[in-house]
Amino acid sequence: MRLSLARAELALRQHPRVLSGAALTLLLGSAVTAFGVAPLTPIDTTPVSTRIITEAMAVPDLTPQSLALEAYTLALHRNDVTRAGDTADSLLARLGISDLEAAAFLRRDRTAQRILTGRTGKRVQATSVAGPSGQLQRLVVRGPALDSARALTHFSRVTLTREAGGFSIQEEDVALGVEHRSGAGTIQSSLFAAADQAGLPDSVTIQMAEIFGSDIDFRRELRKGDTFAVVYESLSADGEPLTWGVNTGRVLSARFVNDGHTLDAVWFQDGDQRGGYYSADGKSKARVFLASPLAFSRVSSGFSMRFHPILKQWRAHLGVDYAAPTGTPVRSVGDGTVEFAGTQNGYGNVVIVRHGGEHSTVYAHLSRIGVRAGQKVAQGDTLGGVGSTGWATGPHLHFEFKQGGRQVDPIKVARSSEAVTLGSAALARFRDLASSAQDHLVGALASAGAVAQME
Numbered sequence: 291m292r293l294s295l296a297r298a299e300l301a302l303r304q305h306p307r308v309l310s311g312a313a314l315t316l317l318l319g320s321a322v323t324a325f326g327v328a329p330l331t332p333i334d335t336t337p338v339s340t341r342i343i344t345e346a347m348a349v350p351d352l353t354p355q356s357l358a359l360e361a362y363t364l365a366l367h368r369n370d371v372t373r374a375g376d377t378a379d380s381l382l383a384r385l386g387i388s389d390l391e392a393a394a395f396l397r398r399d400r401t402a403q404r405i406l407t408g409r410t411g412k413r414v415q416a417t418s419v420a421g422p423s424g425q426l427q428r429l430v431v432r433g434p435a436l437d438s439a440r441a442l443t444h445f446s447r448v449t450l451t452r453e454a455g456g457f458s459i460q461e462e463d464v465a466l467g468v469e470h471r472s473g474a475g476t477i478q479s480s481l482f483a484a485a486d487q488a489g490l491p492d493s494v495t496i497q498m499a500e501i502f503g504s505d506i507d508f509r510r511e512l513r514k515g516d517t518f519a520v521v522y523e524s525l526s527a528d529g530e531p532l533t534w535g536v537n538t539g540r541v542l543s544a545r546f547v548n549d550g551h552t553l554d555a556v557w558f559q560d561g562d563q564r565g566g567y568y569s570a571d572g573k574s575k576a577r578v579f580l581a582s583p584l585a586f587s588r589v590s591s592g593f594s595m596r597f598h599p600i601l602k603q604w605r606a607h608l609g610v611d612y613a614a615p616t617g618t619p620v621r622s623v624g625d626g627t628v629e630f631a632g633t634q635n636g637y638g639n640v641v642i643v644r645h646g647g648e649h650s651t652v653y654a655h656l657s658r659i660g661v662r663a664g665q666k667v668a669q670g671d672t673l674g675g676v677g678s679t680g681w682a683t684g685p686h687l688h689f690e691f692k693q694g695g696r697q698v699d700p701i702k703v704a705r706s707s708e709a710v711t712l713g714s715a716a717l718a719r720f721r722d723l724a725s726s727a728q729d730h731l732v733g734a735l736a737s738a739g740a741v742a743q744m745e
């Protein structure tokens with residue numbers, strides 16, 4: 291027989307004289323705590339005020355109640371996530387369930403088999419009978435949408451239920467919950483440190499750095515006192531955070547005040563056109579060239595320069611050096627054709643990409659090369675990995691941007707490269723969106739105490 295906590299509670303509430311409501315809550319509350327692992331709740335940035343109330347309470351004789359409790363079977367709830375190499379047995383063991391029938395079903399049923407195959411990190415919620423039998427009653431598994439085209443809007447929910455003669459199983463795609471959240475901060479040491487303090491997920495910080503990547507070189511130009519605010523979508527599955535990689539939705543709008551200059555970006559999708567980020571005046575943030583050949587990440591942004599040039603003539607070299615761990619992906623800053631991919635003396639493993647016009651880019655000291663001469667590449671395509679081949683004493687990327695054979699500053703080229711401007715009809719729609727987005731950002735900055743930094 292299975293009895294949920296709710297029924298146990300009901301049974302106890304029928305004897306109010308024996309047990310006060312407070313003690314009941316206490317008793318049931320501690321039963322839940324003892325047996326269950328509390329589900330993770332989404333990060334809530336609203337301040338919570340807590341008040342502790344202490345009151346004297348006569349402690350009744352609890353013996354009849356504990357006896358009464360023992361007469362009922364409590365349902366246990368446990369949570370876990372699937373891991374690489376999981377089997378039906380290892381998963382059930384982690385959930386504290388020993389149930390041969392359930393294990394056999396998980397191995398045999400084709401829908402159930404999908405729980406343990408494909409993407410790991412699916413959230414598993416098990417309900418089982420307390421006590422020696424430990425029988426599985428219900429298993430709910432939430433993971434990536436079955437239809438991968440809906441990965442950002444849906445999740446899959448598999449529900450396995452014990453029935454009279456065995457188990458029933460149901461699998462469906464369900465819409466993700468979408469919530470708008472905001473965060474703001476002031477740079478003291480690094481972007482990630484400030485974003486951590488603001489409680490922003492890494493994926494939001496990285497999106498922000500990419501959105502403003504053609505305006506600000508986040509590795510070289512951040513100033514102490516720079517401020518930012520961001521409004522983003524936060525996704526949830528049945529009210530729980532996603533555990534399988536798509537942790538956060540899209541950044542909807544962002545503001546960055548760098549060295550006194552205010553930059554805004556607002557996500558805008560006009561009808562069925564491809565969406566993108568636009569500045570407050572309706573200019574696309576996308577550029578012909580990216581400012582940096584390395585994607586912004588927690589690891590590469592905090593990596594210090596631990597090398598020095600080996601040869602004197604190398605010291606006088608032109609270009610930009612990015613220190614980063616060996617293997618960090620190196621991406622093409624623009625569309626083009628691979629002109630050279632191979633080894634050259636001081637450069638070590640090097641890739642040279644020719645872009646339209648007179649532009650070419652050089653990526654040197656690579657640990658590996660992932661492209662061939664003559665190959666077409668698109669902006670953002672991986673060319674190879676950071677290394678220390680050639681004249682380098684430590685892993686870093688040596689990057690050159692040439693225009694008509696002369697060296698130019700990559701961030702300057704990126705900033706001046708052409709941007710798409712919205713047409714007048716779209717611009718009118720965009721302006722409405724942008725002004726409400728800006729109100730949001732100002733509110734976020736104000737609540738973070740960063741308003742004094744604004745223009």
Ligand SMILES: [Zn+2]
Pocket residue numbers: 607608609610611687688689
């Ligand atoms: Zn260099």
